[in-house]
Amino acid sequence: MFQGASQLTLDAKGRVAIPAKHREALSTVSSGRLVLTAHPHRCLLIYPEPAWEPKRDEVLRASSFEPRAALLKRLLVGFAQEESMDAAGRVLVSPSLRQFAQLEKQVWLVGQGSHFELWSEAGWLAEQEKMLAIGADLLPPGMESFSL
Amino acid sequence: MFQGASQLTLDAKGRVAIPAKHREALSTVSSGRLVLTAHPHRCLLIYPEPAWEPKRDEVLRASSFEPRAALLKRLLVGFAQEESMDAAGRVLVSPSLRQFAQLEKQVWLVGQGSHFELWSEAGWLAEQEKMLAIGADLLPPGMESFSL
DNA sequence: TTCCGGGTGGGGAAAAGTGGGGAGGCTCGT
DNA sequence: ACGAGCCTCCCCACTTTTCCCCACCCGGAA
Numbered sequence: 001m002f003q004g005a006s007q008l009t010l011d012a013k014g015r016v017a018i019p020a021k022h023r024e025a026l027s028t029v030s031s032g033r034l035v036l037t038a039h040p041h042r043c044l045l046i047y048p049e050p051a052w053e054p055k056r057d058e059v060l061r062a063s064s065f066e067p068r069a070a071l072l073k074r075l076l077v078g079f080a081q082e083e084s085m086d087a088a089g090r091v092l093v094s095p096s097l098r099q100f101a102q103l104e105k106q107v108w109l110v111g112q113g114s115h116f117e118l119w120s121e122a123g124w125l126a127e128q129e130k131m132l133a134i135g136a137d138l139l140p141p142g143m144e145s146f147s148l
Numbered sequence: 149m150f151q152g153a154s155q156l157t158l159d160a161k162g163r164v165a166i167p168a169k170h171r172e173a174l175s176t177v178s179s180g181r182l183v184l185t186a187h188p189h190r191c192l193l194i195y196p197e198p199a200w201e202p203k204r205d206e207v208l209r210a211s212s213f214e215p216r217a218a219l220l221k222r223l224l225v226g227f228a229q230e231e232s233m234d235a236a237g238r239v240l241v242s243p244s245l246r247q248f249a250q251l252e253k254q255v256w257l258v259g260q261g262s263h264f265e266l267w268s269e270a271g272w273l274a275e276q277e278k279m280l281a282i283g284a285d286l287l288p289p290g291m292e293s294f295s296l
Numbered sequence: 297t298t299c300c301g302g303g304t305g306g307g308g309a310a311a312a313g314t315g316g317g318g319a320g321g322c323t324c325g326t
Numbered sequence: 327a328c329g330a331g332c333c334t335c336c337c338c339a340c341t342t343t344t345c346c347c348c349a350c351c352c353g354g355a356a
Contacts, residue, residue, distance in 0.1 A: 003204070003228040005244050009314080013334095017313055041218065087337065088313080110226040113208040117222070128248065131188055131219045138188055140217035143210060148193060148203065148263070157304085161344090165303060234346070236303075 002111035005124075010105055014098060015090040016118070019109065023089045032085035036097055036118075038075050044093070044101045044118040049082065051114050056080065093118070150259035153272075158253055162246055163238040164266070167257070171237045180233035184245055184266075186223050192241070192249045192266040197230065199262050204228065241266070 006019045018026065026032055026048055035052040039045045047055070059076050062069035079100065083091045093103065106121040119127070139146055154167045166174065174180055174196055183200040187193050195203070207224050210217035227248065231239045241251065254269040267275065287294055 001204075003225050004230075004242075005226050007244065011314065013315095020312055040213075086335085090313095092335095110222060111228070112212075112221060112225055113204075117226070127219065127222055131223050132190060134188070134216070134219070138216065138220075140210060140214045140220065143206075143217065143220075146206060148187065159304065161305090163304095168302060236347090238303090240345085 001113055002116055003113070005108055005110045007121075008107050008109050010093065010098070010103060010107055011090075014093050014095065015086075016093060016107065016109070017088065017090045018085060020089065022111070022116075023085070026085065034083050034085070034091055036079075036081050036083055036091070036093060037077075038079035038097060038100045039117065040072070040075060042101055043120075043123060044097055044103075045076075046091075046109075046116040046118055047114070052080070149261055150264055151261070153256055153258045155269075156255050156257050158241065158246070158251060158255055159238075162241050162243065163234075164241060164255065164257070165236065165238045166233060168237065170259075171233070174233065182231050182233070182239055184227075184229050184231055184239070184241060185225075186227035186245060186248045187265065188220075188223060190249055191268075191271055192245055192251075194239075194257075194264040194266055195262070200228070 002022060002025070004021075008016050008019070010016055023032075026034065030048040030050050033049040035045075035047045035049055037045050037047075037052075056077060059073055062073060064070050064073065079097060081094055081097065083093075085091055097103075101118065102120050102123065103118070104120060104122075108119045108121065108124040110117045110119060110124070150170060150173070156164050156167070158164055171180075174182065178196040178198050181197040183193075183195045183197055185193050185195075185200075204225055207221055210221060212218050212221065227245060229242050229245065231242075233239055245251075249266065249268055250271065251266070251268045252270075256267045256269065256272040258265045258267060258272070
């Protein structure tokens with residue numbers, strides 16, 4: 001179960017070092033094979049390969065003629081890229097994905113249960129601002145009874 | 149059942165010493181394993197690990213595409229960090245969480261039943277001001293019959 | 297006043313992050 | 327077709343940070 005945010009640096013070759021606390025889990029689940037793709041919220045998704053496959057298949061089943069489904073397919077499947085961790089626990093982020101999510105040197109890796117999100121520093125801060133700005137009406141539909 | 153507020157100090161390494169009166173309970177429940185995460189009201193949440201899991205799972209079930217649900221997932225799960233008490237009963241508060249809740253040296257640990265909240269001194273005072281400022285209409289919907 | 301428990305700070309060892317260098321493979325030019 | 331140059335991927339080593347443990351100090355109670 002992946003959780004927690006870490007500030008990481010993209011090195012000159014476009015690699016990010018996965019925090020050590022997550023490496024063991026990733027090696028076990030998928031021998032370090034990961035799938036990176038684009039998320040509509042302008043961040044990247046990082047899935048262990050086995051967790052990605054059912055998601056990909058579900059997206060691919062959607063109609064190619066329904067405009068929103070087509071967009072989703074192009075984004076999620078079109079950008080998907082399989083990468084492996086190197087011996088130092090790093091993964092390469094391809095230039096096209098880096099450009100899509102506007103990643104600079106400083107990035108944030110955010111655990112989301114089954115997968116991670118990778119944010120640019122600016123994008124991640126903006127996301128927090130949004131949350132703090134909501135104020136009341138914080139709970140989404142269907143979760144009105146949720147309490148901490 | 150945790151209750152009561154304590155003023156604590158963050159040391160130079162970002163550690164807080166849990167008050168001795170709560171240590172035994174935390175050791176019993178979860179061997180001192182705690183989960184720290186961010187709260188939308190700009191404070192931190194501290195859960196004993198077993199109490200956190202059902203909350204996390206409930207949040208993760210929400211849709212990633214409903215905007216508020218996505219924000220909530222990123223905040224609650226994205227910031228969650230598992231930490232253990234050291235031999236002196238202290239827990240480390242990671243830099244990203246400290247920054248989120250704007251914690252300085254003086255902080256407040258506030259018992260909230262199943263969990264704690266950790267506030268910056270300024271945030272905690274502001275919270276009290278808010279309550280005093282409300283005046284009439286003090287009771288929220290659904291609690292109109294509540295009386296002390 | 298002395299003992300005990302809780303709070304605080306500091307130091308050292310081990311592991312993790314970062315950057316550089318070298319070898320292998322592919323491509324292009326001759 | 328063969329050789330040279332470049333690009334890419336992989337591995338190794340250094341630097342930095344993090345984590346853990348120990349020692350001291352302060353306050354309270356007996």
